[in-house]
Amino acid sequence: MTCACNGEKTDEKFFEPLYKVFEEYETDEKNLIPVLQNAQDAYGYLPEEVLKEISSYMKIPLCKVYGVVTFYTQFHLEPRGDNIIRVCMGTACHVRGAGDVYDVIQEELGINDGETTEDLKFTLERVACIGACGLAPVIMVNDNTHGRLTPDKTREVLDTYR
């Protein structure tokens, strides 16, 4: 767990979306998770400055806020891409070529598991079974499932999101 306190200043305008979130919630510790969820919706991730402001507003130690953020996989400390690509690496997908599909995406986008492209268009994640084994190998791009993929078909799918 990191406790980041480097005293950076950030302008008021940056915090406007956060202050709107604060208007909805009392400064009660039980509201920390919904405040974090709404802040993440507003910023796309949880920047350090936002976590400091939440800590200060809710009177919760910053280390405790980081503890919650790093415990739940739903929270992200780094910017995420507009398109989240989840490559299923479950057993059915694995035996039907998920590794090749993953390699193609990695090559095409130049990123690895958990990384985001510099233009913030794509984030790549390896995941366990997503419940569509009959369509193996499968990827999800945002809420869309793409199945029975080959390397060529994977490139075509990527092109539709570029």
Ligand code: FES
């Ligand atoms: S193993 Fe990939 S969807 Fe089930």
